[in-house]
Amino acid sequence: MVDQVRTFNRTVMQRIGALSDGFLGRRRPMGEARLLWEIGPDGAELRALRTRLDLDSGYVSRLLRSLEADGLVTVAPSDADRRTRTARLTRAGLAERRVLERRSDDVARSFLEPLSASQRERLVGAMDTVQRLLTAALVEIRPVDPTHPDARLTIGAYFAELNRRSDSGFDPAAGMSAEPHELRPPAGLLLVAYLRAEPIGCGAVKHHDGAPSEIKRMWVADRARGLGIGRRLLAELEAEAARSGARGARLETNRALTEAIAMYRSAGYVEVPAFNDEPFAHHWFEKRL
Amino acid sequence: MVDQVRTFNRTVMQRIGALSDGFLGRRRPMGEARLLWEIGPDGAELRALRTRLDLDSGYVSRLLRSLEADGLVTVAPSDADRRTRTARLTRAGLAERRVLERRSDDVARSFLEPLSASQRERLVGAMDTVQRLLTAALVEIRPVDPTHPDARLTIGAYFAELNRRSDSGFDPAAGMSAEPHELRPPAGLLLVAYLRAEPIGCGAVKHHDGAPSEIKRMWVADRARGLGIGRRLLAELEAEAARSGARGARLETNRALTEAIAMYRSAGYVEVPAFNDEPFAHHWFEKRL
DNA sequence: TGAGGTCTCTGACTAAAGTCAGAGAATGGA
C-alpha cells in the first residue's frame, strides 16, 4: 500500500507540476504569481499572506513592492490597526489573476479532455475520494480542557445544531449535566478534532464508578462529515472508558440526529431502555467494551 | 468538473508538497537530491539523467561535481562509448538515497496511518484510478507513416504478441496483406499511440472502394491496457473510414485475443461470416458507420 | 585518416528565492 501511495505521489506530482508551469510563463516569477493569487479579489492583510505562504516578512515586502511597481497591487494601512497593512489588487492585478485562473482551468481541462465521458466521471469521482481521504488523514484528535476556547466553540456549535434540528428546540441548562469538572481527567475526558489547527469536532466521556461510562457532546462540523471523524472520536472515547475501568459505554441521543444514530448502530451500539431522564433524548444506546 | 479537478490539484499539491520537504531538509539542495534519486542503485548515464530530469548538461555536470565532492557519487566513462559517462552511487550515496526513500515512505505512511482499514482501501483504490486516468489523458494518437521506426516497432510488437498468444503461432507473410502503401493516405491510415513520446499502441485502416474499410494491426502495449486506448484508436480509425466514404468497418481477429474481441463487441461490432480467408483469424466482425 | 558529429565539462553569467538584522511607525496597557 505504501508503494502504491508513493507511485501515486510521483505520477500526480509530475502531472500537476504542469500547474506551476501555468503559473509561470507569464514572465512573472513564481513567488509573485503565488502572492498575486493569494491576495485574492478581496485583498488580504500582509500577516495573513505571510503565514499562508510561509514567507519571510522582508521577502513579502519586496515582492509586493515589485507588484506595486507593475501597477498590479496597492498596499495601504488597515483601518482597524494602522501597523498592519492590507494588499489589494488593482484593476490590472485582477485581470492578471484572472489569467492565472484561466490557466489553471486549462490544466484541469487538459486532464479531462482526452477522456471519454465515463472515464471523466470515474476520474472526478476518484479525485473526490482521494481528496476527502487525504483531508481526513490530516485530522488530529487531542484532549482539550473543557474551558478551552476550542472546547467552548465546538460544544456551542453542537448545542446550536441540536437546537436547530430537533423539533422541540434545545436548552443546554435543562438537560443532563456535563460540567467542566466532569469532563476533565480523571472524572472524564473531552476530545477536540482539529483540521489544520481549526476545531471541527468534539466528543466527551464521563465516567461513573461501577457503571458504564457516558458518551456526550458528540459533534462533527458539517463540512467535515463523511470523513470518519465521528467514528474516530467515538473509538478514542471508548478506549478512554476502557482505560478508566468501565465495562461498557452508554449514550442518549435526539431522534433528529439520524446520521449519528446510524453511526452508533454500526459501531456496535444497541438500543436499550432509557437509563436516565434526559428530556431531549429519544434513543438510549449501550455497548459492551 | 473543471472546478473539482482544480480543487483536487490544490489539495493534493499542498499535501504532496510534504514529499519535496522530505527530499529537502537533509541540508541538500533539491536539485542534488533529485539527481541522487534518479541515478538509482544501478547507476545511470548522464544523457539519460539529463533527459529524465530535463536539465542543462552544464548544470548536471556541476551538480555531479558537488555530489562527487561529498563522496556520494562517482562518474566514469561508459564502457561501450567513452564519450558518454555513467554516474554511480558510492556506498555513502546509496545510504543517502535510502534516507530519501525512507522519507517518502514516511510521507506515504502518514497518508494512510490515521485512516481505518476500509478507508485505506478506498484511498488506494481511488489513487490507482486517478493515476491511471491521468496517465490515459497523457496518451496522444498521431498518424504515422508505415515505414516510420515507431510504426515498425509497434507492428512488430503486435506480431510478436500474436505469435506468442495464438496456439498456432503467427507468420505475418502468410496472412492478408497490409503493405505500407495500403496504410498510407489516401489508401488507408496508420495511427500510433504515444505516452510521453514512447509508442505504446497502434492501429490501421485500409479502405476498399465501395466496400467497408478494414481495421488492421490493432495493438496496445501490456502496461498501457485498461486506459481505453484501444477504444480511442478504434474510434479514430472509424472516423477516418467514414471520412473516406466507407459505410462500414470490418475486421478479423484471432480467438486468443479475448480482450480485443470483447472490446470490439462493446464498441458495436457484430460477428459476421468470414469475409476473407485470413488463415490466422477465427472471428470476423463488422459495424455500420 | 580525416571530417563531422556527439558528449561532457568549464567559465562566466543572470535571475529567483530566501535570510537576517535592525530601523521606524503604531499600538495597548500600566
Place this chain on the structure above:
DNA sequence: TCCATTCTCTGACTTTAGTCAGAGACCTCA
C-alpha cells in the same frame, strides 16, 4: 505618558537554479 510589543520595511547578504558559449575528448563513417 511611557514602555514593551507588534508590524512592516530596507539594506546587505547567501544559496539555488538555470543558461549559454565554447573547448576538448571521443566516436562513426566515408
